[in-house]
Amino acid sequence: xxxxxxxxxxxxxxxxxxxxxxxxxxxxxxxxxxxxxxxxxxxxxxxxxxxxxxxxxxxxxxxxxxxxxxxxxxxxxxxxxxxxxxxxxxxxxxxxxxxxxxxxxxxxxxxxxxxxxxxxxxxxxxxxxxxxxxxxxxxxxxxxxxxxxxxxxxxxxxxxxxxxxxxxxxxxxxxxxxxxxxxxxxxxxxxxxxxxxxxxxxxxxxxxxxxxxxxxxxxxxxxxxxxxxxxxxxxxxxxxxxxxxxxxxxxxxxxxxxxxxxxxxxxxxxxxxxxxxxxxxxxxxxxxxxxxxxxxxxxxxxxxxxxxxxxxxxxxxxxxxxxxxxxxxxxxxxxxxxxxxxxxxxxxxxxxxxxxxxxxxxxxxxxxxxxxxxxxxxxxxxxxxxxxxxxxxxxxxxxxxxxxxxxxxxxxxxxxxxxxxxxxx
Amino acid sequence: xxxxxxxxxxxxxxxxxxxxxxxxxxxxxxxxxxxxxxxxxxxxxxxxxxxxxxxxxxxxxxxxxxxxxxxxxxxxxxxxxxxxxxxxxxxxxxxxxxxxxxxxxxxxxxxxxxxxxxxxxxxxxxxxxxxxxxxxxxxxxxxxxxxxxxxxxxxxxxxxxxxxxxxxxxxxxxxxxxxxxxxxxxxxxxxxxxxxxxxxxxxxxxxxxxxxxxxxxxxxxxxxxxxxxxxxxxxxxxxxxxxxxxxxxxxxxxxxxxxxxxx
Numbered sequence: 001x002x003x004x005x006x007x008x009x010x011x012x013x014x015x016x017x018x019x020x021x022x023x024x025x026x027x028x029x030x031x032x033x034x035x036x037x038x039x040x041x042x043x044x045x046x047x048x049x050x051x052x053x054x055x056x057x058x059x060x061x062x063x064x065x066x067x068x069x070x071x072x073x074x075x076x077x078x079x080x081x082x083x084x085x086x087x088x089x090x091x092x093x094x095x096x097x098x099x100x101x102x103x104x105x106x107x108x109x110x111x112x113x114x115x116x117x118x119x120x121x122x123x124x125x126x127x128x129x130x131x132x133x134x135x136x137x138x139x140x141x142x143x144x145x146x147x148x149x150x151x152x153x154x155x156x157x158x159x160x161x162x163x164x165x166x167x168x169x170x171x172x173x174x175x176x177x178x179x180x181x182x183x184x185x186x187x188x189x190x191x192x193x194x195x196x197x198x199x200x201x202x203x204x205x206x207x208x209x210x211x212x213x214x215x216x217x218x219x220x221x222x223x224x225x226x227x228x229x230x231x232x233x234x235x236x237x238x239x240x241x242x243x244x245x246x247x248x249x250x251x252x253x254x255x256x257x258x259x260x261x262x263x264x265x266x267x268x269x270x271x272x273x274x275x276x277x278x279x280x281x282x283x284x285x286x287x288x289x290x291x292x293x294x295x296x297x298x299x300x301x302x303x304x305x306x307x308x309x310x311x312x313x314x315x316x317x318x319x320x321x322x323x324x325x326x327x328x329x330x331x332x333x334x335x336x337x338x339x340x341x342x343x344x345x346x347x348x349x350x351x352x353x354x355x356x357x358x359x360x361x362x363x364x365x366x367x368x369x370x371x372x373x374x375x376x377x378x379x380x381x382x383x384x385x386x387x388x389x390x391x392x393x394x395x396x397x398x399x400x401x402x403x404x405x406x407x408x409x410x411x412x413x414x415x416x417x418x419x420x421x422x423x424x425x
Numbered sequence: 426x427x428x429x430x431x432x433x434x435x436x437x438x439x440x441x442x443x444x445x446x447x448x449x450x451x452x453x454x455x456x457x458x459x460x461x462x463x464x465x466x467x468x469x470x471x472x473x474x475x476x477x478x479x480x481x482x483x484x485x486x487x488x489x490x491x492x493x494x495x496x497x498x499x500x501x502x503x504x505x506x507x508x509x510x511x512x513x514x515x516x517x518x519x520x521x522x523x524x525x526x527x528x529x530x531x532x533x534x535x536x537x538x539x540x541x542x543x544x545x546x547x548x549x550x551x552x553x554x555x556x557x558x559x560x561x562x563x564x565x566x567x568x569x570x571x572x573x574x575x576x577x578x579x580x581x582x583x584x585x586x587x588x589x590x591x592x593x594x595x596x597x598x599x600x601x602x603x604x605x606x607x608x609x610x611x612x613x614x615x616x617x618x619x620x621x622x623x624x625x626x627x628x629x630x631x632x633x634x635x636x637x638x639x640x641x642x643x644x645x646x647x648x649x650x651x652x653x654x655x656x657x658x659x660x661x662x663x664x665x666x667x668x669x670x671x672x673x674x675x676x677x678x679x680x681x682x683x684x685x686x687x688x
Binding site: 387392393397409410414416420421 | 535
C-alpha cells in the first residue's frame with residue numbers, strides 16, 4: 001500500500017467536498033492504526049514522527065465535540081488556557097494546514113465574501129474563510145492579544161459575533177513597556193481571565209492545575225533550549241527537520257505533557273545526531289526570520305542542495321526565563337512581555353543580533369509574508385543591522401498560505417543567488 | 426587552452442557565448458549569439474549553442490564545459506552546471522569593467538540590481554523586481570504596441586521631447602489603459618513616451634536605493650540599448666552609466682568564464 005497515493009486521494013476528496021465532515025473523515029482515516037503506521041513509517045525524524053502522531057490525535061480530540069474549545073492567537077500564554085482545561089485551537093496555525101491541504105483558493109474566496117480585503121495577511125483570511133465554510137470546530141471561548149499582530153483581535157471578534165459568544169471573547173492588552181506597572185497591568189488581566197473563565201465553565205478555580213501547567217511549561221522550555229544549543233553545532237543536519245513545523249506545540253501546547261515529551265524526544269534525537277555526525281562536514285548557517293510557506297515548496301531543498309542549513313528559526317528562540325509556578329499570573333505576564341515582537345522593533349533586532357552572535361550565523365533570510373505589517377515594517381532595519389555586521393540578508397517576498405503568491409522560478413533564483421553569495425564568502 | 430560556453434536563457438532572449446580560456450583565466454570571446462527564446466527554451470538553448478559554435482568554427486566535442494544561467498537554466502540538460510544570473514551577470518560585468526560596484530540589469534521580464542564587493546569583485550547583495558512586469562522590457566513592448574509606435578524610436582523621441590505626462594499606474598495592464606485614455610484626451614504620444622520612460626526609471630531608481638548606490642554603475646540587458654531609458658536613469662541617478670559593447674551578453678560571458686571551474 002502506497003501512503004502517498006492514499007494521501008493524495010484523501011486530499012483530493014477534501015478539495016472536492018470541502019466541509020467539516022470530510023476533515024473529520026480524514027482525521028479518522030489518518031488515526032486508524034494501519035494508516036497511521038504506514039504514514040509515520042515514511043517520516044525519517046523521530047520527533048517529526050511524534051509531532052505528526054500527536055497532531056493527528058490532538059486534532060481528533062478537537063473535532064470530537066467532547067472538549068471545550070478555545071480559539072487563540074499565536075502569542076498567548078497557553079499555560080493559562082491549558083491550565084483551565086480548555087483545548088486550544090489556533091486558527092492562524094490551522095490556516096497553515098489549509099495551505100498544506102491545497103484548499104486556500106476556496107477559503108480565501110469565502111473570506112473575500114466577508115469584506116476581507118486581499119491586502120490582509122492570508123493566515124487570517126484563510127482562517128476566516130475556513131470558519132465561514134464551517135471547517136473549524138465551534139469554540140466555547142476566544143482569546144486574542146495585540147502582541148505583534150493586531151489583525152487577530154479583529155478577525156477573532158468576527159468569530160465571536162458570528163456565534164454570539166462576545167461575552168466569552170477576551171482581548172489581552174499587552175503594553176509596549178515591560179516595567180513593573182506593565183507587569184501588574186498584564187498579570188491582572190490574566191488573573192481576571194482565569195477566574196472569569198472558571199466561573200463560566202461552572203468550575204472551581206483550580207490553581208493547582210495551573211501551577212502544574214507552568215511546571216510542564218518549564219520542562220518544555222528547558223528541553224527546547226537544549227535542542228537549540230545542540231543545533232548550534234549540528235552540521236550533519238536532517239533537512240526534514242524544521243522548527244517552523246513545531247509552531248503548534250511550541251506555542252499552543254505550552255503547559256501540556258505532550259509538549260514536554262515532544263521536545264524531549266527532539267532534544268534526544270538531535271543529541272544523537274550531533275554525536276554521530278561527520279566531523280568534517282561544515283555548512284553555512286542561516287537564521288530564518290518570520291514563518292515559511294506551508295504548501296509544498298522547494299526553498300529548504302535548495303538550501304540543503306547548496307550546503308546551507310537553518311541553524312535557528314526566529315519562532316524557535318527561547319526568549320523567556322523560567323516561570324515561577326507559585327506566581328503564575330506575574331510569570332506569564334513577564335513571559336509575554338519578554339517576547340521580542342513586543343514594542344517598536346528594537347526588541348526584535350536585539351534578539352536577532354543575539355542569535356547572530358551566539359549561533360555564528362553566516363546569513364539571514366527574512367520571509368516577507370504578504371500583508372504582515374508587524375514583520376515587513378522592519379525589513380530595512382533588519383537588512384541594515386545585519387549588513388553592518390557583515391552578514392548578508394535575503395528579504396524573500398512571498399506568502400506563507402496562498403500558493404498563488406509563490407512565483408517558484410523567481411524564488412528559486414533569489415534563494416540560489418543568495419546561496420551563491422554565502423558560499424563565495 | 427580550453428573552450429567554454431555560457432548560455433543565458435531569459436524569458437525573451439537567449440544568448441550563447443563561446444570563450445577560449447587558459448589556466449590563468451586569460452580569455453578571448455570567440456563568438457556570441459543573441460536570439461529570441463520563443464516558446465521552447467530547450468530548443469532555443471541548443472540552437473543558440475550550435476549557432477555560436479558555427480560562428481567560432483568549433484565542433485560540439487571541442488567545448489570543454491558549459492554553464493547555463495537565466496530563468497530557463499534548468500532546461501539546459503547539456504550544461505555541466507547551472508548558476509544564477511546574479512552571479513553570472515556580476516562575473517561578466519566585472520570582466521568588462523573591473524571597477525563597477527553596482528549593476529542594473531533590465532531584461533525582458535525582470536529587472537535586478539546587483540551590488541559588487543570592492544575587494545572580492547563578487548556579488549554581495551541583489552534585488553529583483555516583484556512578479557509583475559512593470560519596469561521591464563515587456564512593459565515597454567506592451568506600451569509601444571498601445572501607442573502604435575516602434576519601440577526603437579522611443580530613445581530618439583525621449584531626447585527630442587521637452588515635456589512629459591506622469592504615468593501613475595505601475596501595473597502593465599492599468600498603464601496600458603491609462604495610455605489609451607491619454608491618447609483619447611489628445612495628449613501627444615511623445616509626451617506619453619517621455620512619461621513612460623521616466624516611470625520605468627523611477628522603479629529602477631527605487632530598487633537601486635534599496636540596495637544602495639555605489640558608482641561606477643553598469644547598465645545591462647536588452648533595455649540598455651534604449652537611449653531614452655539610459656538617459657533617464659543617468660539623469661535620476663546623476664551618474665554616468667557604463668554600457669557593455671553588447672549589453673545582452675554579460676550573463677552568458679560570466680557563465681562561460683565560470684565554466685572553467687567545472688571542467
